[in-house]
Protein backbone atom coordinates (compact mmCIF):
# COMPACT_ATOMS: atom_id res chain seq x y z
CA UNK A 1 0.00 0.00 0.00
CA UNK A 2 1.43 3.37 -0.94
CA UNK A 3 -0.71 5.24 1.56
CA UNK A 4 1.28 5.70 4.72
CA UNK A 5 0.58 6.82 8.20
CA UNK A 6 3.03 9.26 9.70
CA UNK A 7 5.24 6.70 11.33
CA UNK A 8 8.46 8.61 10.87
CA UNK A 9 10.66 8.20 13.93
CA UNK A 10 11.18 11.13 16.25
CA UNK A 11 13.96 13.28 14.86
CA UNK A 12 14.02 16.31 17.10
CA UNK A 13 17.78 16.22 17.29
CA UNK A 14 18.29 15.64 13.59
CA UNK A 15 20.11 18.45 11.84
CA UNK A 16 18.04 20.11 9.14
CA UNK A 17 21.03 20.04 6.77
CA UNK A 18 20.16 16.38 6.10
CA UNK A 19 17.35 17.78 3.94
CA UNK A 20 19.73 19.62 1.63
CA UNK A 21 17.91 21.72 -0.93
CA UNK A 22 14.60 21.95 0.94
CA UNK A 23 13.39 25.49 1.63
CA UNK A 24 11.20 24.38 4.53
CA UNK A 25 11.92 21.51 6.91
CA UNK A 26 9.64 20.42 9.74
CA UNK A 27 10.80 17.52 11.93
CA UNK A 28 8.71 15.93 14.65
CA UNK A 29 6.98 19.20 15.49
CA UNK A 30 4.94 19.24 18.69
CA UNK A 31 2.94 22.30 19.70
CA UNK A 32 1.04 22.65 22.94
CA UNK A 33 -1.44 25.22 24.22
CA UNK A 34 -1.20 24.66 27.95
CA UNK A 35 -2.12 21.02 28.53
CA UNK A 36 -3.62 20.61 25.07
CA UNK A 37 -1.35 19.21 22.37
CA UNK A 38 -2.52 20.70 19.07
CA UNK A 39 0.33 19.29 16.93
CA UNK A 40 1.75 15.84 17.71
CA UNK A 41 4.94 15.01 15.84
CA UNK A 42 4.44 16.46 12.37
CA UNK A 43 7.24 16.13 9.79
CA UNK A 44 7.48 17.29 6.19
CA UNK A 45 9.65 19.33 3.88
CA UNK A 46 9.08 21.56 0.88
CA UNK A 47 11.53 22.11 -1.94
CA UNK A 48 11.77 25.10 -4.30
CA UNK A 49 9.06 24.93 -6.96
CA UNK A 50 7.01 22.45 -4.93
CA UNK A 51 3.54 22.90 -3.46
CA UNK A 52 2.79 20.90 -0.33
CA UNK A 53 -0.88 20.88 0.69
CA UNK A 54 -1.76 20.38 4.32
CA UNK A 55 -5.36 19.22 4.48
CA UNK A 56 -7.29 18.24 7.54
CA UNK A 57 -10.34 18.31 9.66
CA UNK A 58 -11.29 21.43 11.64
CA UNK A 59 -8.89 21.95 14.50
CA UNK A 60 -6.38 19.42 13.09
CA UNK A 61 -3.44 21.77 13.73
CA UNK A 62 -2.79 23.22 10.27
CA UNK A 63 -2.84 26.90 11.24
CA UNK A 64 -0.77 26.18 14.33
CA UNK A 65 1.83 24.54 12.07
CA UNK A 66 1.86 27.51 9.68
CA UNK A 67 2.10 29.99 12.57
CA UNK A 68 5.10 28.07 13.87
CA UNK A 69 6.73 28.18 10.44
CA UNK A 70 6.01 31.88 10.26
CA UNK A 71 7.95 32.38 13.47
CA UNK A 72 4.99 33.45 15.62
CA UNK A 73 5.34 30.42 17.93
CA UNK A 74 8.33 28.56 19.28
CA UNK A 75 7.88 24.77 18.90
CA UNK A 76 7.06 22.95 22.14
CA UNK A 77 9.51 20.40 20.74
CA UNK A 78 10.88 19.36 17.38
CA UNK A 79 12.67 21.33 14.71
CA UNK A 80 11.45 23.86 12.18
CA UNK A 81 13.83 25.36 9.63
CA UNK A 82 13.28 27.81 6.79
CA UNK A 83 16.34 28.20 4.55
CA UNK A 84 18.21 26.36 7.30
CA UNK A 85 17.30 28.96 9.95
CA UNK A 86 15.01 28.88 12.95
CA UNK A 87 12.08 31.14 11.95
CA UNK A 88 11.08 31.99 15.54
CA UNK A 89 11.02 35.78 15.87
CA UNK A 90 11.31 36.16 12.08
CA UNK A 91 15.03 36.88 11.71
CA UNK A 92 15.80 39.27 8.83
CA UNK A 93 17.33 36.54 6.63
CA UNK A 94 13.97 34.79 6.57
CA UNK A 95 11.60 37.75 6.76
CA UNK A 96 12.71 39.11 3.40
CA UNK A 97 12.36 35.78 1.60
CA UNK A 98 9.05 34.52 2.99
CA UNK A 99 5.48 35.78 2.85
CA UNK A 100 2.04 34.53 3.77
CA UNK A 101 -1.66 34.82 3.13
CA UNK A 102 -3.11 34.01 6.52
CA UNK A 103 -6.73 33.47 7.58
CA UNK A 104 -7.13 36.79 9.34
CA UNK A 105 -6.49 39.50 6.76
CA UNK A 106 -4.13 42.20 8.03
CA UNK A 107 -5.55 44.80 5.63
CA UNK A 108 -6.38 48.29 6.94
CA UNK A 109 -10.01 48.77 5.96
CA UNK A 110 -9.87 52.56 5.49
CA UNK A 111 -7.04 52.52 2.97
CA UNK A 112 -7.71 52.33 -0.73
CA UNK A 113 -6.52 49.26 -2.60
CA UNK A 114 -3.58 51.11 -4.16
CA UNK A 115 -2.65 52.83 -0.88
CA UNK A 116 -2.53 49.44 0.80
CA UNK A 117 -0.30 47.98 -1.91
CA UNK A 118 1.81 51.16 -1.75
CA UNK A 119 2.47 50.57 1.96
CA UNK A 120 3.56 47.00 1.30
CA UNK A 121 5.72 48.20 -1.56
CA UNK A 122 7.47 50.76 0.67
CA UNK A 123 8.48 47.98 3.07
CA UNK A 124 9.82 45.62 0.38
CA UNK A 125 13.48 45.58 -0.70
CA UNK A 126 12.71 44.83 -4.36
CA UNK A 127 8.95 45.26 -4.77
CA UNK A 128 6.92 44.33 -7.79
CA UNK A 129 5.06 47.23 -9.40
CA UNK A 130 1.61 48.12 -8.05
CA UNK A 131 0.12 48.04 -11.58
CA UNK A 132 1.61 44.59 -12.17
CA UNK A 133 0.10 43.26 -8.93
CA UNK A 134 -3.30 44.81 -9.61
CA UNK A 135 -3.35 43.19 -13.01
CA UNK A 136 -2.24 39.83 -11.59
CA UNK A 137 -5.05 39.76 -9.02
CA UNK A 138 -7.56 41.31 -11.42
CA UNK A 139 -8.35 44.35 -9.24
CA UNK A 140 -7.15 47.15 -11.53
CA UNK A 141 -10.66 48.64 -11.76
CA UNK A 142 -10.97 48.59 -7.93
CA UNK A 143 -7.70 50.42 -7.18
CA UNK A 144 -9.42 53.56 -5.80
CA UNK A 145 -11.95 51.70 -3.63
CA UNK A 146 -11.52 51.52 0.15
CA UNK A 147 -10.74 48.02 1.32
CA UNK A 148 -13.93 47.92 3.35
CA UNK A 149 -15.83 48.32 0.06
CA UNK A 150 -14.33 45.14 -1.39
CA UNK A 151 -16.13 41.81 -1.34
CA UNK A 152 -14.71 38.94 0.73
CA UNK A 153 -13.22 37.26 -2.33
CA UNK A 154 -11.67 40.54 -3.56
CA UNK A 155 -10.04 41.09 -0.16
CA UNK A 156 -8.60 37.57 -0.38
CA UNK A 157 -7.13 38.43 -3.79
CA UNK A 158 -5.65 41.62 -2.37
CA UNK A 159 -4.12 39.58 0.47
CA UNK A 160 -2.46 37.40 -2.15
CA UNK A 161 -1.32 40.43 -4.16
CA UNK A 162 0.23 42.00 -1.04
CA UNK A 163 2.10 38.78 -0.32
CA UNK A 164 3.44 38.60 -3.87
CA UNK A 165 4.66 42.21 -3.79
CA UNK A 166 7.80 41.13 -1.93
CA UNK A 167 8.72 38.36 -4.44
CA UNK A 168 8.77 35.62 -1.79
CA UNK A 169 10.74 32.41 -2.28
CA UNK A 170 8.54 30.65 0.29
CA UNK A 171 4.82 31.35 0.47
CA UNK A 172 2.35 30.13 3.11
CA UNK A 173 -1.24 30.12 1.92
CA UNK A 174 -3.76 29.46 4.69
CA UNK A 175 -7.11 28.87 2.97
CA UNK A 176 -6.32 31.49 0.29
CA UNK A 177 -9.46 31.09 -1.83
CA UNK A 178 -12.12 31.15 0.88
CA UNK A 179 -15.02 33.32 -0.25
CA UNK A 180 -13.94 33.42 -3.90
CA UNK A 181 -16.35 32.62 -6.70
CA UNK A 182 -15.31 29.75 -9.02
CA UNK A 183 -13.84 32.08 -11.63
CA UNK A 184 -11.69 33.96 -9.10
CA UNK A 185 -10.62 30.63 -7.61
CA UNK A 186 -9.48 29.36 -11.01
CA UNK A 187 -7.62 32.63 -11.63
CA UNK A 188 -5.92 32.26 -8.26
CA UNK A 189 -4.94 28.66 -9.03
CA UNK A 190 -3.32 29.94 -12.23
CA UNK A 191 -1.31 32.49 -10.24
CA UNK A 192 -0.24 29.84 -7.72
CA UNK A 193 0.83 27.44 -10.50
CA UNK A 194 2.91 30.21 -12.07
CA UNK A 195 4.55 30.89 -8.72
CA UNK A 196 5.45 27.22 -8.43
CA UNK A 197 6.90 27.22 -11.93
CA UNK A 198 9.05 30.22 -11.01
CA UNK A 199 10.57 28.19 -8.15
CA UNK A 200 8.56 29.38 -5.13
CA UNK A 201 8.08 26.76 -2.38
CA UNK A 202 4.42 26.86 -1.35
CA UNK A 203 2.65 25.51 1.73
CA UNK A 204 -1.11 25.48 1.18
CA UNK A 205 -3.89 24.68 3.61
CA UNK A 206 -7.36 24.38 2.20
CA UNK A 207 -10.74 22.80 2.79
CA UNK A 208 -11.34 22.68 -0.97
CA UNK A 209 -10.09 19.24 -1.89
CA UNK A 210 -10.26 20.07 -5.59
CA UNK A 211 -7.79 22.89 -4.88
CA UNK A 212 -5.29 20.39 -3.50
CA UNK A 213 -5.95 17.99 -6.38
CA UNK A 214 -5.22 20.77 -8.89
CA UNK A 215 -2.19 22.30 -7.21
CA UNK A 216 -0.38 19.92 -4.88
CA UNK A 217 2.80 18.08 -5.78
CA UNK A 218 2.50 16.30 -2.45
CA UNK A 219 -0.17 16.47 0.21
CA UNK A 220 -0.84 15.37 3.75
CA UNK A 221 -4.10 14.89 5.62
CA UNK A 222 -3.96 15.91 9.28
CA UNK A 223 -6.37 14.76 11.95
CA UNK A 224 -6.14 15.60 15.65
CA UNK A 225 -2.61 16.97 15.44
CA UNK A 226 -1.10 14.15 13.38
CA UNK A 227 -0.39 13.54 9.71
CA UNK A 228 -2.44 10.43 8.94
CA UNK A 229 -1.82 10.14 5.20
CA UNK A 230 0.94 11.65 3.08
CA UNK A 231 2.29 11.41 -0.47
CA UNK A 232 1.65 12.43 -4.03
CA UNK A 233 -2.02 12.53 -5.02
CA UNK A 234 -1.65 9.29 -7.03
CA UNK A 235 0.23 7.63 -4.17
CA UNK A 236 -2.35 8.70 -1.60
CA UNK A 237 -5.28 7.47 -3.70
CA UNK A 238 -3.67 4.19 -4.73
CA UNK A 239 -4.05 2.56 -1.34
CA UNK A 240 -7.80 3.11 -1.05
CA UNK A 241 -9.24 0.74 -3.61
CA UNK A 242 -11.75 1.05 -6.44
CA UNK A 243 -15.49 1.71 -6.21
CA UNK A 244 -18.17 0.02 -8.31
CA UNK A 245 -21.39 2.04 -8.04
CA UNK A 246 -24.84 1.98 -9.58
CA UNK A 247 -28.25 3.42 -8.95
CA UNK A 248 -30.16 1.02 -6.72
CA UNK A 249 -33.02 -0.36 -8.86
CA UNK A 250 -36.39 0.65 -7.41
CA UNK A 251 -37.41 -3.00 -6.87
CA UNK A 252 -34.20 -3.86 -4.99
CA UNK A 253 -33.86 -3.43 -1.22
CA UNK A 254 -30.45 -3.06 0.39
CA UNK A 255 -30.78 -6.53 1.88
CA UNK A 256 -31.30 -7.98 -1.61
CA UNK A 257 -27.87 -6.85 -2.83
CA UNK A 258 -25.52 -9.78 -3.43
CA UNK A 259 -22.30 -10.30 -1.53
CA UNK A 260 -19.23 -9.94 -3.72
CA UNK A 261 -16.05 -11.63 -2.49
CA UNK A 262 -13.60 -9.14 -1.00
CA UNK A 263 -15.87 -6.09 -1.45
CA UNK A 264 -17.62 -3.97 1.17
CA UNK A 265 -21.13 -2.67 0.37
CA UNK A 266 -22.48 0.76 1.18
CA UNK A 267 -25.81 2.30 0.22
CA UNK A 268 -26.09 6.07 0.38
CA UNK A 269 -28.50 8.77 -0.72
CA UNK A 270 -27.26 11.20 -3.38
CA UNK A 271 -29.64 13.83 -4.73
CA UNK A 272 -32.57 11.90 -3.24
CA UNK A 273 -31.58 8.72 -5.07
CA UNK A 274 -30.18 5.56 -3.53
CA UNK A 275 -26.77 4.45 -4.79
CA UNK A 276 -25.05 1.17 -4.05
CA UNK A 277 -21.25 1.19 -3.86
CA UNK A 278 -18.99 -1.85 -3.63
CA UNK A 279 -15.45 -1.02 -2.51
CA UNK A 280 -12.61 -3.40 -3.37
CA UNK A 281 -9.33 -2.58 -1.72
CA UNK A 282 -7.15 -5.66 -1.25
CA UNK A 283 -4.90 -7.53 -3.65
CA UNK A 284 -5.06 -6.72 -7.36
CA UNK A 285 -7.67 -3.98 -7.17
CA UNK A 286 -8.26 -3.73 -10.94
CA UNK A 287 -8.85 -7.48 -11.21
CA UNK A 288 -11.16 -7.51 -8.18
CA UNK A 289 -13.15 -4.58 -9.53
CA UNK A 290 -13.47 -6.42 -12.84
CA UNK A 291 -14.81 -9.52 -11.04
CA UNK A 292 -17.16 -7.41 -8.94
CA UNK A 293 -18.65 -5.87 -12.10
CA UNK A 294 -19.01 -9.31 -13.70
CA UNK A 295 -20.69 -10.72 -10.57
CA UNK A 296 -23.08 -7.76 -10.34
CA UNK A 297 -23.96 -7.95 -14.03
CA UNK A 298 -24.68 -11.68 -13.62
CA UNK A 299 -26.86 -10.99 -10.58
CA UNK A 300 -28.75 -8.21 -12.42
CA UNK A 301 -29.30 -10.43 -15.48
CA UNK A 302 -30.76 -13.17 -13.28
CA UNK A 303 -33.20 -10.68 -11.78
CA UNK A 304 -33.98 -9.14 -15.15
CA UNK A 305 -32.75 -5.80 -13.79
CA UNK A 306 -30.68 -3.15 -15.53
CA UNK A 307 -27.93 -1.50 -13.45
CA UNK A 308 -28.25 2.16 -14.30
CA UNK A 309 -25.24 4.51 -14.19
CA UNK A 310 -22.90 1.60 -13.50
CA UNK A 311 -19.46 3.09 -12.94
CA UNK A 312 -16.04 1.99 -11.74
CA UNK A 313 -13.75 4.61 -10.28
CA UNK A 314 -10.71 4.89 -8.09
CA UNK A 315 -10.90 6.49 -4.66
CA UNK A 316 -11.22 10.28 -4.68
CA UNK A 317 -9.41 12.56 -2.28
CA UNK A 318 -12.79 13.13 -0.64
CA UNK A 319 -13.17 9.36 -0.02
CA UNK A 320 -9.75 9.28 1.63
CA UNK A 321 -10.38 12.45 3.61
CA UNK A 322 -13.68 11.17 4.98
CA UNK A 323 -12.16 7.86 5.98
CA UNK A 324 -9.27 9.62 7.69
CA UNK A 325 -11.74 11.80 9.56
CA UNK A 326 -13.55 8.66 10.71
CA UNK A 327 -10.29 7.20 11.95
CA UNK A 328 -10.27 4.51 9.28
CA UNK A 329 -6.73 5.44 8.28
CA UNK A 330 -5.47 3.97 11.54
CA UNK A 331 -6.91 0.62 10.58
CA UNK A 332 -5.68 0.69 7.00
CA UNK A 333 -2.16 1.68 8.00
CA UNK A 334 -1.75 -1.25 10.38
Ligand SMILES: Nc1ncnc2c1ncn2[C@@H]1O[C@H](COP(=O)(O)OP(=O)(O)OP(=O)(O)O)[C@@H](O)[C@H]1O
Nearest residue numbers: 033036037038056057058059060061062063064065
Ligand atom coordinates in the same frame (compact mmCIF):
# COMPACT_ATOMS: atom_id res chain seq x y z
N1 LIG B 1 -4.33 30.07 21.18
C1 LIG B 1 -4.87 28.86 21.41
N2 LIG B 1 -5.11 28.43 22.66
C2 LIG B 1 -5.65 27.21 22.90
N3 LIG B 1 -5.98 26.34 21.92
C3 LIG B 1 -5.77 26.72 20.66
C4 LIG B 1 -5.21 28.00 20.33
N4 LIG B 1 -5.12 28.08 18.98
C5 LIG B 1 -5.60 26.92 18.50
N5 LIG B 1 -5.99 26.10 19.50
C6 LIG B 1 -6.55 24.74 19.37
O1 LIG B 1 -5.59 23.96 18.70
C7 LIG B 1 -6.23 23.08 17.78
C8 LIG B 1 -5.64 23.30 16.38
O2 LIG B 1 -6.09 24.55 15.91
P1 LIG B 1 -5.68 25.09 14.47
O3 LIG B 1 -6.24 26.45 14.32
O4 LIG B 1 -4.21 24.92 14.28
O5 LIG B 1 -6.45 24.04 13.55
P2 LIG B 1 -6.72 24.08 11.97
O6 LIG B 1 -6.31 22.75 11.45
O7 LIG B 1 -6.08 25.26 11.33
O8 LIG B 1 -8.30 24.20 11.97
P3 LIG B 1 -9.34 24.85 10.89
O9 LIG B 1 -9.31 23.97 9.69
O10 LIG B 1 -10.63 24.73 11.62
O11 LIG B 1 -8.90 26.24 10.61
C9 LIG B 1 -7.71 23.35 17.89
O12 LIG B 1 -8.28 22.38 18.73
C10 LIG B 1 -7.80 24.73 18.50
O13 LIG B 1 -8.96 24.88 19.28
